[in-house]
Amino acid sequence: MKWDKLHSVYFLGIGGIGMSAIARWFNHVGIPVCGYDRTPSPLTKKLEEEGMQVTYEDSLNTIPESVKHDKENVLIVWTPAIPKDNVQLNFFQDKHFNLKKRSEVLGMITSSMYTVGVAGTHGKTTTSSMVAHMLKSAGKNIAAFLGGLTQNYESNLILHDEENEEKPIVVVEADEFDRSFLRLHPNVAVVTSVDADHLDIYGDAQELTVNFEKYIDLLPKDGVLFIQKNALKKLNRNDFGSLTVRQYGLGEGEIRAENVKAGIASFEFDYVSEEKSIEGLILRVPGFHNVENALSAVSIALHFGIAEEEIRKGLESFRGVKRRFEIKRQDLKGVYIDDYAHHPEEIRAFLGSVKAMYPNKKLTAIFQPHLFTRTRDFAEGFSEALSLADEVILLDIYPARELPIEGVNAAMLLDGITSSEKSLQSKNDLLGFLDQKRPEVLVTLGAGDIDRLVDPINDLIEQWD
The missing domain is CATH 3.90.190.20 (Mur ligase, C-terminal domain)
Structure with a gap:
């Protein structure tokens, strides 16, 4: 799809955390953005302050005329969280507008970038935000589409520097809901967990597991997978072809956290792997599970050649994600x-x-x-x-x-x-x-x-x- 041919993009469910990140991206590149959401929220208010038009009434009357009467040059982005009886959704479907799911659009935006995809039934928002911050704080040219509002940037979108000659790295939260993560093109993948969830979509835990395996199969032959040790066990899979596969966990695994000390408002631990040990790392986002998330983030930083001192500074300066601990x-x-x-x-x-x-x-x-x-x-x-x-x-x-x-x-x-x-x-x-x-x-x-x-x-x- 040629973005320069669009005169506007309309979002159904614009206030969703994943949807709003893409809305912000289109707004940033100069394409007018408008959309519908069920109720006002601090996030929709922020989008309006950034120049986007948001309506809260599910009615044809609230769709801008420029959208209704120029379907050839309008993109409708929707999320499966929108009810099937939504008036606006049915109008766009009946009139054969160019509708694409959020995951399709995200896959299109990131398809030409070197992609770090962070998946998992739990922990993906914090982990992807941590990865993005550590790479950015170390001077890497990155973009990020996240599933939460990072405290460091007060946004779910980080934009790369287009004038930087360094090819950008994009960090993407790979959401398993509605199989959205299968639309992505990861070069490096993280799987934080594979626990039964979204059974309204998958039917049973086994089908969910199969789809995580499909996500891993999206990696190229020279791809790298960092996977939490219990998640790896649940896959019941030993053959990953030519992929580089590294498992991580608390106290055990190829990559592990040792000497974990729980403090008030921070945790301290040692990062240990066959290639590298880093003692006394400080994480100011508490939680044993966040220490585990940090293992994958540090591993990715090392994968991109970031020095130990930059890793220390990046991890300690990470302030977390809104509504995550x-x-x-x-x-x-x-x-x-x-x-x-x-x-x-x-x-x-x-x-x-x-x-x-x-x-x-x-x-x-x-x-x-x-x-x-x-x-x-x-x-x-x-x-x-x-x-x-x-x-x-x-x-x-x-x-x-x-x-x-x-x-x-x-x-x-x-x-x-x-x-x-x-x-x-x-x-x-x-x-x-x-x-x-x-x-x-x-x-x-x-x-x-x-x-x-x-x-x-x-x-x-x-x-x-």
């Missing part, structure tokens, strides 16, 4: 941490790290389940993982793109939670409930609209004596 406050009024965790394994890793950081304090977790199907499919796992907290507060399920399923609700998780205190609260009553409880260490978890409660909760804590 984001410490909102840590003072005399209490500790409050927010995280995007929405799968049992993510919750287990997160809560385990928080308990290691604050071993003598009561841990209260607020969790908003995401999707009816995910809650149904992993109910036992959710209950078990949440039981790591001393107190669990459940909010109603965030439905996202789904309709309710009879008998599936947040309350079904309560019986399996073994924490001494547990309850189901409405979003409207939550602040009053917390004001009575005044937790020592509070965490919020979930991928729905629980993020809208983060600032109100933090403001509430600020008022406490």
